[in-house]
Amino acid sequence: MENKKNNLTWKIGGEAGFGIKSAGMMFGKIFMRAGYEVFDYTEYPSIIRGGHNTYQLLVDTRPVNSINKKIDILVALNQNTIEQNFSELNVGGVLIYDSDKAKILPAKLAKAQITGLGIPLTTLAKEAGGEVMRNVMSLGASLALIGQSLDIANKIVKENFSRKGEVVVTNNIKALKIGFDFVTANFKGQFMCQLLTRPANNNILITANEALALGAVAGGLNFYAAYPMTPSSTILHYLAKIADKTGIVVKHAEDEISVANMALGASHVGARAMIGTSGGGFSLMTETLGLVGLTETPLVMVDVQRPGPATGLPTWTEQGDLQFMLHAAQGDFPRIIMAPGDATEAYQMGHQALNWADMYQLPVIILSDKLIAEGNTTIPKFDTKNIKINRGKILTVEQLRKIKEYRRYKVVPDGISPRTLPGMANGFFIANSDEHDPYGFSNEDSQNRIEQVDKRYRKLEQFAKTMSQPLVYGNPKAKKTVVFWGSNKGVILDSYVNLPDKIKSKLRIMQYQYLWPFPAEFTKHILNNSKEILLIENNSNAQLGNLIAQETGIVIKNKLLKYDGRPFFREDIISALKNF
Amino acid sequence: MIEKDFNTSYKPSWCPGCGNFGIFIALKNALVELNIKPENVLLVAGVGCSGNGVNFLKAYGWHSLHGRALPTAVGAKLANKDLTVIVMAGDGDGYGEGMAHFIHAVRGNTNITYITHDNQLYALTTGQAAPTTDKGTQTKSTPGGLIEEKANPITLALSSGGSFVARGFSGDATHLKELLKKAILHQGFSLVDVFQPCVTFNKVNTFKYFFDRLYNLDKKEGYTTNDVLAAYKEAMVWGDKIAYGLFYEDKRPSYDKYLPQLNGPALVKRPMKVRNIEQLLKEFA
Numbered sequence: 001m002e003n004k005k006n007n008l009t010w011k012i013g014g015e016a017g018f019g020i021k022s023a024g025m026m027f028g029k030i031f032m033r034a035g036y037e038v039f040d041y042t043e044y045p046s047i048i049r050g051g052h053n054t055y056q057l058l059v060d061t062r063p064v065n066s067i068n069k070k071i072d073i074l075v076a077l078n079q080n081t082i083e084q085n086f087s088e089l090n091v092g093g094v095l096i097y098d099s100d101k102a103k104i105l106p107a108k109l110a111k112a113q114i115t116g117l118g119i120p121l122t123t124l125a126k127e128a129g130g131e132v133m134r135n136v137m138s139l140g141a142s143l144a145l146i147g148q149s150l151d152i153a154n155k156i157v158k159e160n161f162s163r164k165g166e167v168v169v170t171n172n173i174k175a176l177k178i179g180f181d182f183v184t185a186n187f188k189g190q191f192m193c194q195l196l197t198r199p200a201n202n203n204i205l206i207t208a209n210e211a212l213a214l215g216a217v218a219g220g221l222n223f224y225a226a227y228p229m230t231p232s233s234t235i236l237h238y239l240a241k242i243a244d245k246t247g248i249v250v251k252h253a254e255d256e257i258s259v260a261n262m263a264l265g266a267s268h269v270g271a272r273a274m275i276g277t278s279g280g281g282f283s284l285m286t287e288t289l290g291l292v293g294l295t296e297t298p299l300v301m302v303d304v305q306r307p308g309p310a311t312g313l314p315t316w317t318e319q320g321d322l323q324f325m326l327h328a329a330q331g332d333f334p335r336i337i338m339a340p341g342d343a344t345e346a347y348q349m350g351h352q353a354l355n356w357a358d359m360y361q362l363p364v365i366i367l368s369d370k371l372i373a374e375g376n377t378t379i380p381k382f383d384t385k386n387i388k389i390n391r392g393k394i395l396t397v398e399q400l401r402k403i404k405e406y407r408r409y410k411v412v413p414d415g416i417s418p419r420t421l422p423g424m425a426n427g428f429f430i431a432n433s434d435e436h437d438p439y440g441f442s443n444e445d446s447q448n449r450i451e452q453v454d455k456r457y458r459k460l461e462q463f464a465k466t467m468s469q470p471l472v473y474g475n476p477k478a479k480k481t482v483v484f485w486g487s488n489k490g491v492i493l494d495s496y497v498n499l500p501d502k503i504k505s506k507l508r509i510m511q512y513q514y515l516w517p518f519p520a521e522f523t524k525h526i527l528n529n530s531k532e533i534l535l536i537e538n539n540s541n542a543q544l545g546n547l548i549a550q551e552t553g554i555v556i557k558n559k560l561l562k563y564d565g566r567p568f569f570r571e572d573i574i575s576a577l578k579n580f
Numbered sequence: 581m582i583e584k585d586f587n588t589s590y591k592p593s594w595c596p597g598c599g600n601f602g603i604f605i606a607l608k609n610a611l612v613e614l615n616i617k618p619e620n621v622l623l624v625a626g627v628g629c630s631g632n633g634v635n636f637l638k639a640y641g642w643h644s645l646h647g648r649a650l651p652t653a654v655g656a657k658l659a660n661k662d663l664t665v666i667v668m669a670g671d672g673d674g675y676g677e678g679m680a681h682f683i684h685a686v687r688g689n690t691n692i693t694y695i696t697h698d699n700q701l702y703a704l705t706t707g708q709a710a711p712t713t714d715k716g717t718q719t720k721s722t723p724g725g726l727i728e729e730k731a732n733p734i735t736l737a738l739s740s741g742g743s744f745v746a747r748g749f750s751g752d753a754t755h756l757k758e759l760l761k762k763a764i765l766h767q768g769f770s771l772v773d774v775f776q777p778c779v780t781f782n783k784v785n786t787f788k789y790f791f792d793r794l795y796n797l798d799k800k801e802g803y804t805t806n807d808v809l810a811a812y813k814e815a816m817v818w819g820d821k822i823a824y825g826l827f828y829e830d831k832r833p834s835y836d837k838y839l840p841q842l843n844g845p846a847l848v849k850r851p852m853k854v855r856n857i858e859q860l861l862k863e864f865a
Contacts (some may be wrong), residue, residue, distance in 0.1 A: 254681065
């Protein structure tokens, strides 16, 4: 075959309940096993049956962490998918549709220069054992079209359905072949978009939610509490599934208030605790966030953002909680805020956050979002070589014996007073939600108040000395600077790679992984040495832009903001970077 | 060990004659008699007059946010089952702001002891109506008389699957001490709702009010603590007569018994190492 390509975008659509996501996941895994890089993106309403669900997969020979708006193959399991998504097809693309359920006028196909492959999926699936297998059958059809064999697909289908019994496995493998054979017999050679081959590799296919959970698991997590809330729930589901074999207590509590306080209780007695939610749940955790700050109890809090306010757009994506995380809870107290740009960073932050919470005895917030939290990506398999567990200053019983009068909140130069854990003799203290003296007793004295507030803030100064600065990609000496944080990493870097060299050489791209304490000096250095600055954020208010202005006085006027619940597509970024 | 071993250097800030003193004396003596060392006690307090008591009892203390003592205690106990976890909350704290946590903690049956200081109003905020205030009572926040029905912690606990449901009276510290000992020894969630007259703001539900009305269930002929319907009946008595003592008890397993990962040493007493995740990664390959 000629015209072999580096990448293609495949999309499947239908109602909730059609098995859109599960088919898509299998398709992604098939290409991962074949050595390709993939990134997936789902759109679905907040309902269980009906509606319009899509799963989109970008397959590439190079690492990929973003999606295109335009697609090459569309699988329509119903008419609505054609109505909604046909216009997304590239010229030369292919529409596979269930000709028992949907139709399209030949003139429409011709005008758009799209090949239409009508397959009687419903009839054929029923013959193979059930209509529900239309999704798997369409995978077989798609594989024939792209010129892949069924070898890997058969294995994936078997793995996926084995828990449902032999009959289901056999029927689905049959369905796969029927779809494959149908295309081979009827349409062979009509599709010119075949992929360059890649050697197999050691990648895994994973979401940032699972990666974050695994990072924490590797880093010694032993207590996780949560209340279900999209798009954070898959952290809870994953950890609950592996809880007994890893020795982690996973508690689904009655609400997010309880979640936060349970985790805090566990941390107080010595557990490594983490909680997860989305913005609405975090609102309920806010009062506890202040308690974490005042009692200086380690806690990792994960906010997987979705568009707010209130219930907002429950199943869509946005970066609208940064200012909320910076300001949540009354009063002044230190916190650390970080935002992973992809699953690899989420894994790293999962264990990093647990260490920092322990070392600095404060709340550590991980700010993720739906795009990466639910988007699967291929990345090199994680290892634990560089992970170390640092529990910070916890006294031993032997050390305590030598201390005449233990003071939990002793005013010390670095602000980090050694902890004891309940059960240790002579280590008594009160973790007090009232302002307290060095022993933890309630105390409203003026001098004590100042000393305790200052002591707590010195911990953050210590941390700031060691924290990583923003990452700079592209030409480090370029005078045009693109600024972003979080999940926009994928689309910005993927788009950058595809730009002409003469544009690339004029760009540098700055990513904020660690947002608080804010790296003001580094920011000033970069931005004051830029002729033009472009800020890219997935929110309406330029929340990072406001933070930069607050901390450096630099106001970025050139902003690319998106807040329709959708992530940036490559087309959005490529056009912005070309015109920048 | 003697009662004084549980004293701190902090001078109690309760009013002279406050019902809280009786609860603290009973609690300290219960701990002494059970031979539980102060360092193995985690006292989780809410916010209110009762919560201030965390400063006056020598143990590991946690002064939580208003209403949030119970979830904190549940988390602590799951992480370290070797601790004796005792929760102190007021009726406003525990049954107002913390009502949902109360119902769910009863359902979950974690092995902790919940002592509510029930003075039937908010005392630290100077005397407003609480969930346990009698209907019609005039307070600063209800000058026209309280419209809502009073909440009944005993029937609420019984209907939520409570495995140890009791009521004490701070005017009968000896009885209360014995009740608290039983509650602490109970392997599951134990509620001890304690009538604790507020001598400053509650002019109705006084010590005398209770002395005139209370009858001791433990001494009631024919009463057994394993009959939930009988317990309901006694819990609904409110007026000239009011029951106290142990209403109901059963032996259903506590929450942690259902978690295989909590077999063996307490969670926090296991060595913490970097976990090998090779096996876990297989599902993603």
